[in-house]
Amino acid sequence: MTTDHPRIDAGTAPAIDTDSEVLIVGAGPAGLMLANLLGMYGRRVTVLEAMDRLIDYPRGVGLDDESFRTIQTVGLVDAIRPHTTPQHIMRLVNGAGKVILVNNPQTDEFGWHRKHGFIQPEADKALYEGLARFDHVRVLFGHRVEDVRETADGVTATALVARPGGGVEERLFRAQYLVGCEGGKSPTRKRLGVTFEGESPSTRWLVVDVNNDPLGTPNVFLGADPKRPYVSIGLPHAVRRWEFMLHDDETEEQVTDPEYVNALLRDHVPDPTKLDFIRRRVFTHHARVAGNFRTGRQLIAGDAAHLMPVWMGQGWNSGMRDATNLGWKLAAVLSGQAGDALLDTFTSERKEHAQAMVDLSLTFGNFIKITHPVLAAGRDAAASLLNLFPSVKSYFSDMKFKPMPRYTRGVLADPNSQASGRATARLTSKLIPVLSANTKVSPVGVQFPQPRVNSRHGENVLLDDVVGNWWSVVVWGNNPKDVLPAESLEKLAGLGARLVCILPETQRGWAEQNMGDDVLVLGDHTGRMKKWFDDRPTPMVFLRPDRFVAGACLTQNGPATLDAILRSMAFTGRGAAPGRVAVPHDARSLLG
The missing domain is CATH 3.40.30.10 (Glutaredoxin)
Structure with a gap:
């Protein structure tokens, strides 16, 4: 794996790099996991990342059992597990601090706890470092893909790279397929002209991350307080996250001012001025799904294909599901074992579930962020009543409301x-x-x-x-x-x-x-x-x-x-099976 930036002399046509079968644009979680899966299957991959390093601040906070199963498949359990809190319990509390619903699933049918808190930068770093196991996989930072040309037998990506002495130069990369994993603003999706339907609710939130967790509680509280809904999350490595819903008249400059943030935190900690802040940032939830995940030899995955509201913690996990679905299919096509039509099933299998998770997250968010006092009181009373019925209580506690993927x-x-x-x-x-x-x-x-x-x-x-x-x-x-x-x-x-x-x-x-x-x-x-x-x-x-x-x-x-x-699967009967590649790991003794 290398991060060097080869120089091309001015006035000469850039040489075309043909060392890859798959180009992955974006070194986010979906792209890194897809690279690990393809590397495991022996495929030649280049990851092109516009930034000069991985993002190092907290973002996603929830990792589920399906994702852990994929982490197990690529042999990175031992690298990621130290950055997780298994059995991450969620408690929904009303404005008076009373618990009205508990989400604490006990099932482990896929081999791992249903929910984990995690530190995303550490997990992403482990995915990135895991690629060093594969001589045929490389990550090139500082490579911003500006254009992609597609032919009947492949794609050529033009990437701009900063010259050490100033200015930029072009590098060309040729491969059979390209997968855009560049996030919600995906240039790949935009170049393909794929629709990105959904909504961006007008509600804004302030996210505050701190070190040296001043509360120490290891789980999640969703504060359904009609005066100001909030979230308080205990994360591994003594990180605490708060999220506060913002009112329409509050500006971003106002709410990120340290004094304003301290005022929001006074109901949560004795002295906010003594907190070790990591970041304060305003964000808006997005709920969108692309109309198609594949056009010709180009595909999109992760946030490039769907944006999830944060309520169900499914953004990172949905990217893992995409990579898990797509990895073996690309490997089968590249080995000659299956025809190109197999890749069409990536959309038919993943799009419906991605939409279901977006819809559920929106519904759950609307339930939490009620600000009308009468409606909030009605919600709290209904939740208390429903808790009297064991089957209903179990429906929430065991997370049975979460739609598991079912491909039809x-x-x-x-x-x-x-x-x-x-x-x-x-x-x-x-x-x-x-x-x-x-x-x-x-x-x-x-x-x-x-x-x-x-x-x-x-x-x-x-x-x-x-x-x-x-x-x-x-x-x-x-x-x-x-x-x-x-x-x-x-x-x-x-x-x-x-x-x-x-x-x-x-x-x-x-x-x-x-x-x-x-x-x-x-x-x-x-x-x-x-x-x-x-x-x-x-x-x-x-x-x-x-x-x-x-x-x-x-x-x-x-x-x-x-x-x-x-x-x-458009099986051809030709080509060697790409599976059974040995990947060093030791997941056998875990969860025992």
């Missing part, structure tokens, strides 16, 4: 008809195993759980660390080679899919002796996998590299389901 169009096979490229959310078969199942909700299009399992490679290990970072076929109790025909097994070999059998720990030794070395046998010593398969009439699961279920079926429907999945 994309790299999928319908669980009922085995149709390609789409999946209904319910199982409708009239077969007795389906009619008698505990749930009719289909697992296709959602993330597969990540329990701990035992195998010959180690005990009490997180599932993803055993099955690896590419495709897998997971079968409960059966040998995949016995329930799939030779033709399907040949296709799976071409896909690079791992054959996996999960069964009770009591049977693992027998299965390891009888199924052969080409089947990964996993012992379900916790019983969590047994319950998952017991609830669903889908003993065969086709698991994508991003841990989403592409297909799930009875074993006799396995061949048709596999064929539908391969069609949906």
